[in-house]
Amino acid sequence: MEENIQCSDTGDFEAVPREKVIQFKPPLYRQRYQFVKDLVDQHEPKKVADLGCGDTSLIRQLKVYPCIELLVGVDIDEDKLRWRGDKLAPFLGDFLKPRDLDLTITLYHGSAVERDSRLLGFDLITCIELIEHLDSGDLARFPEVVFGYLSPAMIVISTPNSEFNPLFPIVTLRDSDHKFEWNRMQFQTWSLYMANRYNYSVEFTGVGEPPAGAENVGYCTQIGIFQKNGGKATPLCGSEQLDQHVYKAVSILCEAAVRPTGTFIRMVFTASYPSLQQERFLRLVLVNEVSRQVESLRVRYLRKLKEREDGELGTKPKDAGCSQAHIPCFGPVFSEVEKARIKTSPKPFCIGDKFFVPLQRLLAYPKLSRLCADEEMMRSVIADAVGLSSDGSAVMVDLHDYFDYLFDF
Ligand code: SAM
Numbered sequence: 001m002e003e004n005i006q007c008s009d010t011g012d013f014e015a016v017p018r019e020k021v022i023q024f025k026p027p028l029y030r031q032r033y034q035f036v037k038d039l040v041d042q043h044e045p046k047k048v049a050d051l052g053c054g055d056t057s058l059i060r061q062l063k064v065y066p067c068i069e070l071l072v073g074v075d076i077d078e079d080k081l082r083w084r085g086d087k088l089a090p091f092l093g094d095f096l097k098p099r100d101l102d103l104t105i106t107l108y109h110g111s112a113v114e115r116d117s118r119l120l121g122f123d124l125i126t127c128i129e130l131i132e133h134l135d136s137g138d139l140a141r142f143p144e145v146v147f148g149y150l151s152p153a154m155i156v157i158s159t160p161n162s163e164f165n166p167l168f169p170i171v172t173l174r175d176s177d178h179k180f181e182w183n184r185m186q187f188q189t190w191s192l193y194m195a196n197r198y199n200y201s202v203e204f205t206g207v208g209e210p211p212a213g214a215e216n217v218g219y220c221t222q223i224g225i226f227q228k229n230g231g232k233a234t235p236l237c238g239s240e241q242l243d244q245h246v247y248k249a250v251s252i253l254c255e256a257a258v259r260p261t262g263t264f265i266r267m268v269f270t271a272s273y274p275s276l277q278q279e280r281f282l283r284l285v286l287v288n289e290v291s292r293q294v295e296s297l298r299v300r301y302l303r304k305l306k307e308r309e310d311g312e313l314g315t316k317p318k319d320a321g322c323s324q325a326h327i328p329c330f331g332p333v334f335s336e337v338e339k340a341r342i343k344t345s346p347k348p349f350c351i352g353d354k355f356f357v358p359l360q361r362l363l364a365y366p367k368l369s370r371l372c373a374d375e376e377m378m379r380s381v382i383a384d385a386v387g388l389s390s391d392g393s394a395v396m397v398d399l400h401d402y403f404d405y406l407f408d409f
Helices: 028-043 057-062 078-088 092-096 136-150 162-167 184-197 279-313 336-344 359-363 366-371 375-382 402-407
Strands: 047-051 070-075 103-109 124-128 154-160 200-207 221-228 251-255 264-268 270-273 349-351 354-358 394-398
Touching: 028 057, 028 124, 028 154, 028 200, 028 221, 047 057, 057 070, 057 078, 070 078, 078 103, 124 136, 136 184, 154 162, 154 200, 184 200, 184 221, 279 354, 279 359, 279 366, 279 375, 279 394, 354 359, 359 366, 359 375, 359 394
Parallel strands: 047 070, 047 124, 070 103, 124 154
Antiparallel strands: 103 270, 154 221, 200 221, 251 264, 349 354, 354 394
């Protein structure tokens, strides 16, 4: 265990003797994020919104999940959103290895108790350590907005369990901004009432195990997982309903990627990630993978030619420092089915000093078949970037390369 008192949101607790501080390992906030990440793994939501997202830490962790295509963060504190919001923009690595599916991330400044139609139709809405910050008026509005109006397929609500508090030194409320902290009975009564009213089912769990001997107090953070009966978010309908835009898109100072380092521009925070759904990134990845595969087949072809020549002449391969015998093979590992598919596909061949790899052969490799549905698609995407045979059925390259001497060909 580690956390919680000294790591509170405001950090306003007085220093307490070290031996009295309950520490959670991993820290409690990480356990909460991990809990959400496990749910995402399990349910693979496409659209996820984090209400009361604070400094966007959870959003940063969720953006790597391949199933998520839309991530929205909402917070009432614009400065918190701005603080690290720029870290949500794609990095160089995101361009070098684009995602399979599109991902858009948007940050909104607004309150979780206001209706905004841009959050309709979501698969998962998380409210991590949010409700205890709402005053009684907002707490009364919250269920009507989140359960009733937004009505996502799943809602996760976490909040402190006050039964755990006596284990902390000098604690009445864990944070100076908390308006209340509920015991398990209070949270479960509220949750069951809302679930019943808005047609959800709810399960209770938590993170932050109590220490040995104090098991009866329950988890430090209590969590309700609400699932809409019928499993689906309320479908979007009616254009007037979709025009309800209350939240303000957050503008953030971002380091400009295309200008000299240190140049900043203010932009409304919506980040679109490169993905294989976008033609230019698919093309980039496909051309790169085709070229890599063709090169690997060309080198293997030359190696076989050399072995045959050596066999016929009765000469032994030279033991040069960088001969092919010393090149480690770290190729992909294929399953038996994949191996059979590659073996039965059309073989690479040579005419004069040109080396050809049939597109059907390339499509037999799992990495390429994942990127390309069929030969026609492959041809149209790579045609401008690589040489093709006259009938367009094979990639064509020079059999010999300037650097072949390195491999002793
Ligand atoms: N969910 C984040 C996390 O777990 O790291 C931050 C939790 S922090 C304890 C609570 C957050 O709720 C703060 O960032 C606060 O600004 C935000 N908040 C409070 N009232 C809100 C409201 N009515 N609507 C949206 N956000 C709110």
